Amino acid sequence: MVNIRLPDGAVRQFDGPVTGLDVAAAISKSLAKAALAIRVDGVLKDIYLPIERDATVEIVTRDTQAGLDLLRHDAAHVLAEAVKELFPETQVTIGPTIENGFYYDFARPEPFSPDDLVRIEARMREIVKRDEPIRREVWDRDEAVAFFKAAGEHYKAEIIAGIPAGEEVGLYRQGAFIDLCRGPHLPSTGRLGTAFKLMSVAGAYWRGNSDNEMLQRIYGTAWANDKDLEAYLLRLEEAEKRDHRRLGREMDLFHLQEEGPGSVFWHPKGWTLFQTMIGYMRRKQIAAGYLEVNTPEVLDRSLWVRSGHVEKFGENMYLTQTPDERVFALKPMNCPGHVQIFRQGIRSYRDLPLYLAEFGKVHRYEPSGALHGIMRVRAFTQDDAHIFCTEEQITEECVKASRLIQQIYHDFGFDDVVVKFSDRPERRVGSDEIWDHAEAALKAALAALQVEWTLNPGEGAFYGPKLEFVLRDAIGRDWQCGTVQVDLNLPERLGATYVASDGSRRHPVMIHRALFGSLERFCGILIEHFAGHFPLWLAPLQVVVATITDDADDYAREVQDAARRLGLRVESDLRNEKISYKVREHSVTKVPVLLVVGKREAETRTVAIRRLGGKAQEVLGLDEALAALAAEARSPLDRVA
RNA sequence: GCUCACAUAGCUCAGCAGGUAGAGCACUUCCUUGGUAAGGAAGAGGUCAUCGGUUCGAAUCCGAUUGUGAGCACCA
Numbered sequence: 125m126v127n128i129r130l131p132d133g134a135v136r137q138f139d140g141p142v143t144g145l146d147v148a149a150a151i152s153k154s155l156a157k158a159a160l161a162i163r164v165d166g167v168l169k170d171i172y173l174p175i176e177r178d179a180t181v182e183i184v185t186r187d188t189q190a191g192l193d194l195l196r197h198d199a200a201h202v203l204a205e206a207v208k209e210l211f212p213e214t215q216v217t218i219g220p221t222i223e224n225g226f227y228y229d230f231a232r233p234e235p236f237s238p239d240d241l242v243r244i245e246a247r248m249r250e251i252v253k254r255d256e257p258i259r260r261e262v263w264d265r266d267e268a269v270a271f272f273k274a275a276g277e278h279y280k281a282e283i284i285a286g287i288p289a290g291e292e293v294g295l296y297r298q299g300a301f302i303d304l305c306r307g308p309h310l311p312s313t314g315r316l317g318t319a320f321k322l323m324s325v326a327g328a329y330w331r332g333n334s335d336n337e338m339l340q341r342i343y344g345t346a347w348a349n350d351k352d353l354e355a356y357l358l359r360l361e362e363a364e365k366r367d368h369r370r371l372g373r374e375m376d377l378f379h380l381q382e383e384g385p386g387s388v389f390w391h392p393k394g395w396t397l398f399q400t401m402i403g404y405m406r407r408k409q410i411a412a413g414y415l416e417v418n419t420p421e422v423l424d425r426s427l428w429v430r431s432g433h434v435e436k437f438g439e440n441m442y443l444t445q446t447p448d449e450r451v452f453a454l455k456p457m458n459c460p461g462h463v464q465i466f467r468q469g470i471r472s473y474r475d476l477p478l479y480l481a482e483f484g485k486v487h488r489y490e491p492s493g494a495l496h497g498i499m500r501v502r503a504f505t506q507d508d509a510h511i512f513c514t515e516e517q518i519t520e521e522c523v524k525a526s527r528l529i530q531q532i533y534h535d536f537g538f539d540d541v542v543v544k545f546s547d548r549p550e551r552r553v554g555s556d557e558i559w560d561h562a563e564a565a566l567k568a569a570l571a572a573l574q575v576e577w578t579l580n581p582g583e584g585a586f587y588g589p590k591l592e593f594v595l596r597d598a599i600g601r602d603w604q605c606g607t608v609q610v611d612l613n614l615p616e617r618l619g620a621t622y623v624a625s626d627g628s629r630r631h632p633v634m635i636h637r638a639l640f641g642s643l644e645r646f647c648g649i650l651i652e653h654f655a656g657h658f659p660l661w662l663a664p665l666q667v668v669v670a671t672i673t674d675d676a677d678d679y680a681r682e683v684q685d686a687a688r689r690l691g692l693r694v695e696s697d698l699r700n701e702k703i704s705y706k707v708r709e710h711s712v713t714k715v716p717v718l719l720v721v722g723k724r725e726a727e728t729r730t731v732a733i734r735r736l737g738g739k740a741q742e743v744l745g746l747d748e749a750l751a752a753l754a755a756e757a758r759s760p761l762d763r764v765a
Numbered sequence: 766g767c768u769c770a771c772a773u774a775g776c777u778c779a780g781c782a783g784g785u786a787g788a789g790c791a792c793u794u795c796c797u798u799g800g801u802a803a804g805g806a807a808g809a810g811g812u813c814a815u816c817g818g819u820u821c822g823a824a825u826c827c828g829a830u831u832g833u834g835a836g837c838a839c840c841a
Contacts, residue, residue, distance in 0.1 A: 237769085324769090332838075373776080381832090383832095701804090705804080707802050
């Protein structure tokens with residue numbers, strides 16, 4: 125007798141061992157059809173495996189997240205089976221589930237072409253049609269290794285050889301294809317359904333290490349039903365529409381060109397956005413006690429040797445040689461420059477904490493494959509600052525800097541921010557005591573902030589641990605923006621000292637912090653986040669006055685002047701075009717407010733307001749309308765909370 | 766940097782069994798004065814990314830370089 129407890133609390137009795145399928149069938153026919161796997165006392169299991177003892181059982185169906193993951197995992201196996209059938213010389217490696225889909229890494233001397241992808245997907249659909257049973261087998265580890273070696277599957281053999289001896293090795297067999305897998309799996313390939321699609325091929329390193337050989341990774345997406353698949357593909361299209369590279373062109377914000385890979389040409393509108401962000405940040409920082417400075421972009425290489433950058437960061441640095449054969453480096457970071465300012469004169473502990481801030485443009489020779497629009501560039505502007513303080517002040521200063529970051533993200537419309545704490549890397553300077561101290565201080569800051577955070581083990585800077593503030597963009601990519609780093613090293617290397625209260629000379633602690641991180645990247649994120657529909661205070665062009673006929677030209681100029689006097693960024697469109705043409709054009713370039721004026725408006729001194737994306741129009745008196753717009757266009761710093 | 770793909774007018778793209786380029790939009794001029802997402806006509810605009818090779822002849826085939834895209838690795 126086996127008692128099966130269901131999630132709703134009901135208990136069903138069976139005469140003997142039952143499978144998940146039996147349980148599902150006992151409940152309803154449709155459930156049996158939708159069932160993919162079972163959760164027995166919280167553990168996912170294959171649906172055809174017998175349940176011998178009393179247990180709580182949950183049927184996992186394709187419309188749950190767990191079911192979807194199973195589906196995608198199976199899609200990866202079906203992909204591998206299809207590839208092995210079509211290209212038997214290919215070696216299989218791993219094929220996990222990822223967000224929205226799956227991938228599988230293959231080793232094969234010949235690359236897969238886009239045409240191959242089409243063939244592979246067609247074969248996958250055949251395998252689904254064949255509805256091959258998928259069955260779990262338990263093997264002895266060494267036998268499994270020998271089996272895969274004999275089959276020429278050396279990667280698989282290597283993976284299995286890494287499993288501790290004595291641990292159970294589960295293999296899954298479908299048709300002629302057999303693969304190592306923890307499972308569980310669907311009972312047969314037919315359960316996968318038709319809602320999947322191969323998306324792309326790309327290279328990927330074996331075990332994620334760039335020293336290893338490169339494999340070929342095939343990406344796919346899979347869903348519970350065709351409708352979800354369609355919706356996903358539509359979402360991709362929508363995401364493409366808000367791609368900052370496309371909007372940057374359409375809104376005339378910036379461009380990049382071949383001669384300056386990874387360097388932005390900011391157009392007037394883009395630069396206005398950029399300056400609006402700097403203006404905001406400048407005020408924010410001054411209010412927080414920062415002192416703005418500016419340091420050279422080109423400095424003698426010897427300084428970078430002393431700072432340790434040549435050794436640690438040299439591969440990423442631009443060097444220039446002058447006619448007198450001196451070698452200079454373009455600064456990849458602002459910190460050494462700020463230390464030079466700190467070193468001028470004699471500092472006292474009474475001067476600390478000292479906040480030096482700079483909108484510093486840095487140059488880093490990034491790997492060509494890393495470049496991406498204005499999100500990942502080789503020349504960028506940091507809203508960088510260095511807080512020189514005592515060891516006792518570390519926690520408090522980190523808390524203050526982190527609070528600043530949170531406030532700023534909030535003002536820009538981001539409330540979901542992931543915080544990562546990166547602790548000591550293997551290659552580092554400084555004693556363990558110093559690291560213990562620095563990490564403890566940062567952790568104390570996290571506790572004081574009361575934020576959720578995740579650990580990024582071993583990812584700290586070589587001079588100290590760091591907090592990273594990560595935003596997620598519209599296409600689901602994570603971008604590291606703000607960062608707070610504790611540095612117990614550079615001040616010493618570059619000879620920065622202060623006189624402590626007991627008269628001794630000490631090295632200050634340096635906290636590196638950037639709030640936006642890279643202004644260029646943050647602009648890109650804003651563009652995608654808002655899909656170009658900026659809030660009024662950020663919009664580079666806030667208002668266009670558009671005429672209906674040239675009867676209204678004089679009045680339109682008057683409206684434009686009045687708006688400009690109120691500080692609004694405004695243009696007028698007096699062209700000999702129909703109003704619908706003008707509406708379309710300014711909608712495409714994402715102008716937030718259109719003030720339409722014709723003969724009626726000129727006579728009554730009103731404006732017809734049309735908002736971007738809206739259909740409705742509102743006719744208001746000129747002064748009233750402009751006052752409201754001016755109020756809306758105020759910086760968040762000028763708004764009453 | 767690595768793998769694969771791509772590079773034709775400002776933009777989106779067609780042309781590719783090798784015979785020196787084409788569309789739509791944008792731009793200029795003219796007509797049109799039209800009330801909320803493209804009014805009409807005409808015109809101008811390209812050393813087909815760069816360099817080299819094959820060929821009587823290359824946008825088209827081959828190679829290299831540069832750049833771009835999707836990933837990987839790296840990262841603000």
